[in-house]
Amino acid sequence: MKAKKICALLLSAAMVVTLAACGGSGKEGTSDGSSGSPAGENSDKKRVCFVARASADTFAAWLTSEMKKEAENYDDIKLTCVSGEGDDNKENGLLEDCVTKKYDLVIVQSNNNSAQAPYVQQLVDTGIPVITTNPTTHQSDLEGGDDNSVMKGTGTVDADPVAQAKVSADRAVKEVPENAKVVVLKGPSGNYHADKRREAWTEYFFDKRPDVEILYEDYANWNSDEALTLMESWVQSGTHIDAIISMNDNMAAGAIEAIRDDKEYVEDDGTPSFLAYGVDGTAQGCLLIQEGLLTSTALQSAADLAKKNMEYAEKIVNGEMDVTEVSDFVDAPEINKDNVQKYIQIYIDNGEIADDGLLNE
Structure with a gap:
């Protein structure tokens, strides 16, 4: 089990490096690699700050990387990226810092909506x-x-978390075995996507399958390391887990890592004796689907989110539209064994998966 933890920790460390390239440590960094500048400097460019929730969160790191790529397409914008590292107090401090530095626009990825909302109001x-x-x-x-209207004075670029969870919940109704024992991995309490995805699983799966028993359910806070630790504990009970229901791919990956060498869960030929569901459609999630260990996920494209965020950012900072006019959502297509190769090729083309089929880290 120690080897599995080391593997998961290395993955998280790699994601930290990715985010740190755009200021993930909490220190400022920009799309061109230079440090952030005080108000009044580089006045030829509009100053935009992206406040990410955490570098250990695979999706947040992916979104930060895509924001950095998109910013390179805008000569009139200087993008600074910082990370709250999954700590509400740290993220709130970064938002206060954005007030002090008088950015032209701030893009906020909250860790906990209610905790960050007063600072967004500032x-x-x-x-x-x-x-x-x-x-x-x-x-x-x-x-x-x-x-549940968008907070007054702000705009949003997002995805529908209910639609995302429904994609796999609809499958699970049909394919999870009768009287199955399942475990549920939740994102951070108070996070809108985490809460709504969990509510969707209740509505579209558990309410329709009262025969299914939840053996264990706990918060893994989007984090693969936490999910791995929980899963290691849960399998020690000796009761076979028929399905892993995770609110994101990263936690599903951690849970799968905990049992991939357990012959009760994965046969010698690699055939799993469990089902697993995620959300996000990350490169890591797609590789797990290809391997047969993740059953399905719903794509939440960080590339599409970044593209829309930067398109609207440029229009707002140049006075072409008001921020309150921004209300846009990306789609949530299902990814499964039948179509996963298409998405893996996309990740190969954009450099997230190497030609040898391994994650680029």
């Missing part, structure tokens, strides 16, 4: 345009209650 009150992305920040995150 930006709005200062007159700095804010786009919230992956997930949207809603009015209810600021005020409580049931108002």
